[in-house]
Structure formats: C-alpha cells, structure tokens
Amino acid sequence: MYNITKLTFVAWGDLIIEPISYAFRNEDKSILTIDSIGWQKIHSPEYSFAGDERPDCGHVIFQYTLSGQGYIDYEQQCIPLPKGTGFLVKVPSRHRYYYMDHQEPWEVIWLNIRGEEANRIWDLVVEQEGPIIRRDAASPLIHSFWKLLRMIAEEKVTDKYLLSVQVYEWMLTLVQTSRELSKDISANSSTVIQKAKSFMKEHYALPLTLDTLSEHCGINKHHLCRLFQKSEQTSPLSYLRDRRMEVAIAMLRTTDLPIHEVGGRCGFESTSYFGKVFRAYMSMTPKDYRMKRLEFPYHAIYYE
Structure with a gap:
C-alpha cells in the first residue's frame, strides 16, 4: 500500500505560494520511490538532523538552499550552505545538518529518495562533485524539482510508478549537470566545440583534416584537440569517424548502393x-551486416 502524508500545503493557481511538504510510505523496494519532498522555511535553532542517529533509514537526501543559510558537518568540517548550494547525503551516514539562530530563516527545498539506483547515483555524483553541490535557482535541476513538487501538489499525482519516472528524470538531470560542470568549459570554448561538431556533421563526406577543422573554427589545432577531449572525452577525428559510421550503417540498411560507394560517400x-x-565497430564486414537483417534490423545506430 502506498500511503501519503500531507504535511503542509498552500497553493494558488499554477503557483505554489507557501511552503509545502509530503511524505510517502511504501514498502516496494524494487523501484525508486519518494520518501519525502518539500519546501520549508526554518526559523528554529532546534532544527538539527544527524545522519547516524535518525530513526528513518535507507534513503538518500538532497537539500538545497533558496535563501538564508544553514550548515552541515561532514568529515570533521563545518560547511556553510548559503543560497545556491545543496548537499547530497545518505541515511545512515556520519553527517549533521542544522540551522543556527540568524535574523533570516533558512529556506530550503528537499527530496528524499529510496532505492538502490538512488544510492548508485549519489555515489557517482559525490565522487565527481563532492557532497556539496552548487546550482543556480534557474538551473535545470531546480526546475525539475519544482516540476515534481507541482505534480504532487497541484495534479494530485501519488501513483508510485508515475512518480518513480519523474524522480528518475530528476536524477538524470543531476548526473547530466554534474558532468557538464566537471568539463569546466567556458561559453566561448563551448561555442567553438559546437561549431566544430556541426561542421563535421554537415561535411563528413569530405576529406577533413585537423588543419581544415581548426581553420574553420579559427583556433590552433592543438588547442582544439585539448578542448574537444575535455568536453567530449574523445578527439575531433574520432568524433568524425563516429558520424561517418552512423551514416554508413544507415546507407547499408536503407540503400542498395555498392559497398565501395557507401564508403566513398561517407568520407572513407x-x-x-x-x-x-567497419569491422572495428561492428565485428563484421559491411557485406555481412547488410546480409544479417534479422540479427541487426536497425535502420540506424548512434555512437553519441
């Protein structure tokens, strides 16, 4: 049985206008489930939670500061949590987050999740960013959180499967934004990379070289390679080869062109x-792939 406890709720129209929170109680451990979700303004210095003393265990916690400031003790450090910062912890674990008596309340949103996949995602992101994460209030991660909270508050969605889909979508956004931050690519560098990628997608059939590509992008070829490797975890020419292979596979499946012509049209x-x-990618010859329609019925294969 999936029980929901409504802790606080005030909403108007399409906007949640005052703090609101919900708790879910569910014994299904086979899928991701929400333990609790909410928006809260903390005024009392009695607000304090130690991760190794809580009676409720077996979930992960995301908590994010909208305004004011709280603190978390983690690995013998006291870390402030001002606006735009959040933390990722597990229960149980050795941590304590709390509010100290300030003039301004500590305004937070939180999402507590149960499930093995949540633990895996937490480990992945914490390894990459650490337990303290930083996101703008207008970021995709925070936007996705409000979408989930509105589903519950306004659309009255409580079905565990529907909510599990949305929670997983939120966690994918967490992973994606974490990886994008780790690239540490400036806006100008990102523009250069996109320009290079677009050029290769449009002109894959031409005999492109690093010199041609760097000249098109207006930067040194060695610098282009460094930027590309940092952003895409591959080289520009490997990226080009992936695009050529995608087109070649599609042409082998959807046309009757001779194999040598397919290769030529794809820039080989x-x-x-x-x-x-082709053998390095598919472990077979182009001719074998064309003949094995039952085993490989795909009209396209993507290597993004």
Whole structure:
C-alpha cells in the first residue's frame, strides 16, 4: 500500500505560494520511490538532523538552499550552505545538518529518495562533485524539482510508478549537470566545440583534416584537440569517424548502393579502410551486416 502524508500545503493557481511538504510510505523496494519532498522555511535553532542517529533509514537526501543559510558537518568540517548550494547525503551516514539562530530563516527545498539506483547515483555524483553541490535557482535541476513538487501538489499525482519516472528524470538531470560542470568549459570554448561538431556533421563526406577543422573554427589545432577531449572525452577525428559510421550503417540498411560507394560517400578514403573501420565497430564486414537483417534490423545506430 502506498500511503501519503500531507504535511503542509498552500497553493494558488499554477503557483505554489507557501511552503509545502509530503511524505510517502511504501514498502516496494524494487523501484525508486519518494520518501519525502518539500519546501520549508526554518526559523528554529532546534532544527538539527544527524545522519547516524535518525530513526528513518535507507534513503538518500538532497537539500538545497533558496535563501538564508544553514550548515552541515561532514568529515570533521563545518560547511556553510548559503543560497545556491545543496548537499547530497545518505541515511545512515556520519553527517549533521542544522540551522543556527540568524535574523533570516533558512529556506530550503528537499527530496528524499529510496532505492538502490538512488544510492548508485549519489555515489557517482559525490565522487565527481563532492557532497556539496552548487546550482543556480534557474538551473535545470531546480526546475525539475519544482516540476515534481507541482505534480504532487497541484495534479494530485501519488501513483508510485508515475512518480518513480519523474524522480528518475530528476536524477538524470543531476548526473547530466554534474558532468557538464566537471568539463569546466567556458561559453566561448563551448561555442567553438559546437561549431566544430556541426561542421563535421554537415561535411563528413569530405576529406577533413585537423588543419581544415581548426581553420574553420579559427583556433590552433592543438588547442582544439585539448578542448574537444575535455568536453567530449574523445578527439575531433574520432568524433568524425563516429558520424561517418552512423551514416554508413544507415546507407547499408536503407540503400542498395555498392559497398565501395557507401564508403566513398561517407568520407572513407578507400574500400579497404572502410572495411577495416567497419569491422572495428561492428565485428563484421559491411557485406555481412547488410546480409544479417534479422540479427541487426536497425535502420540506424548512434555512437553519441
């Protein structure tokens, strides 16, 4: 049985206008489930939670500061939590988050989740960013949180499967934004990378070189390679080869063009080189792939 406890709720129209929170009680451990979710303004210095003393265990916690400031003790450090910062912890674990008596209340949103996948995602993000994360209030992660809270508050969605889908979507946003932050690519560098990627997607059939690509992007080829590796975890020429292979696979499946012509149209300099690259990707020749329609019925394969 999936029970929901409504802790506080005031909403008007499409906007939640005052703090609101919900708790869910569910014994289903086979899927991701919400333990609790909410928006809260904390005024009392009695607000304090120690992760190794709580009676409720087996979930992960995301909590984010909208305004004011709280603190978390983590690995013998007292870390302030001002506006725009949040934390990721597990229960049980050795941590304590709390509010000290300030003039301004500590305004937070939180999402507590149960499930093995939540633990895995927490480990992944904490390894990459640490337990303290920083996001703008207009970021996709926070936008996704409000979407989830509105589903419950306004649309009255309580079905555990529907909520599980939305929680997983929120966690994917957490992973994606964490990885984007780890790239540490400036806006100008990001523009250069997108320009290079677009050029390769449009001109994959041409005999492109690093010199051609860097000249198009207006930067040194060595600098382009460093930027590309940092952002995409691959080289520009490997990225180009992936795009050529995608087109070649689609052409083998959707046209009757001779194999040498497919290779030529996709930018491969010779039939033998096309065959060598194709075998490295697909563990078979282009001819074998074309014949094995039952085993490989795909009209396209993507290597993004």
